[in-house]
Amino acid sequence: MTQTGIPFVFMRGGTSRGPYFRREDLPEDRETLAQVLVSAVGSGHALNIDGIGGGTAVTTKVAMLSKSKDNWADIDYFFAQVSVEDQLVDFKPTCGNILSGVGPAAIEMGLLEPDMDVTRIRINAVNTGARIEARIQTPEGRLIYAGETKIAGVPGQAAPIELTFMGVVGAATGAFLPTGQLRDRIDGIEVTCMDVAVPMVLARAEDFGLSGYESCQELDDNAAFFARMEAIRIAAGARMGMGDVSSSVTPKFGLLAPPSGSGSIAARYFMPWKTHPTMAVTGAQCLASCALTPGTIADGMMAPPETSPAQLVLEHPSGTIDVLVEFSAEDGFDLQAAGLVRTARKLAEGHVYVPAAIWPGFGS
Structure with missing residues (x-):
């Protein structure tokens, strides 16, 4: 085999979109992981012509999900921002729009089972340590995407996803005002x-x-x-x-x-x-x-x-x-907390392929 296939769900989350992977399906070490994501997205070309990116920063984002190791959370959400052209991957930030798709993607991937009517999912943002509760519409225990909620920047309507953010102050720098000054x-x-x-x-x-x-x-x-x-x-x-x-x-x-x-x-x-x-x-x-x-x-x-x-x-x-x-x-x-309403939609699922020379996959 000259290529390695990696299963993924392709989602729009809020006003961003990208592949959602199970963390266990990707290499552990960051250097190889970055190379895999660069190849999958197609970073290095303005149109991401050799990958599934969309040629803008909001369409070269990646979510990696796993059952949480945090006692508080259900799902660990590890985010990567892949550059459009520079073949760089930044693991420092998180993304709240891509976060909107974490709950539905976790259900699609079988990482958790939906509840009746509304499923509350506690999410640990691995990059920053933030804690988020997402409320997903699951009438009769079925995940739905259709609804009547509109968000600016996305055509049409979809089911609402309510997000409540906790523990977001000073997550990256340790301080609300990192310089110690208001100005x-x-x-x-x-x-x-x-x-x-x-x-x-x-x-x-x-x-x-x-x-x-x-x-x-x-x-x-x-x-x-x-x-x-x-x-x-x-x-x-x-x-x-x-x-x-x-x-x-x-x-x-x-x-x-x-x-x-x-x-x-x-x-x-x-x-x-x-x-x-x-x-x-x-x-x-x-x-x-x-x-x-x-x-x-x-x-x-x-x-x-x-x-x-x-x-x-x-x-x-x-x-x-x-x-x-x-x-x-x-x-x-x-x-103390901040809440927003977003929407998400599953766009595709299957396997994305990267050259085996970059990563031969597990057991090779």
Whole structure:
């Protein structure tokens, strides 16, 4: 055999998509694993022509699932972000949109049995240590995908998947504010460095001469902005204790502006070398936390909520995303939990093939 076949389920999770594997079907060591994922996705070509990737960062994501080793959780979710062209794999971050498909994929793979009506699945995000409870629609013990829930960035309607995030503060850096400051100044730009669900560097759009309402294409075409943003992101990563982040997708970068419509605040999220076409689930939590925290770069952009939980509506390039945040403001901002509603759909299943020279498989 000149190729190795690896079973997978191909899922759309939220506004991302990619292969979902059983962790046990992949090599254990990270170096070989990375080579396998690069080959499977087709990283190294703008169209991922020699793999199953879709030519964008939101379609070159991978989920690896197993029965959890954590006493609290049912499923361990190990995420990998594969680059489109650079043949790199980043195992540091997690992805909340791909997380949306973890529950359905785990049921499809036989890693757990559905309950009647609604199946509650406790998920351990291996990369960051975050804990998430997903509520999946399983009427009469059957997994369904059809429903009436719409999310911006995905056509049509589908069954809702409710996600509640816990333990997401400081998961990557050990601190809510990794630099110890509500604001830092880097290259003349005020930023807030925050670690909630994903470590981020956040700035005001106006400080870059932007409105914050630009389309993805307008931002992606602004080479001067991206060059300055990347320099600030790298410098901030070092201040956040993350070392040299020049080849890592974290920390992410985000821009905030007052709302242009009926939302709470306008936001743009970067992956970080392209603009996210919608909004990352993890990023939405961090952006919402920044907007709610007094003294950050978001001060004055929206009226602070009077009670918890608070529903924040983030305006993004394709519409809006709602984030339900439970918090305490008695002694500064303390995030307790964040909830979102996403959808997912199974697109295909079978085997993806990689050259045996990269990995001959088990027992070879």
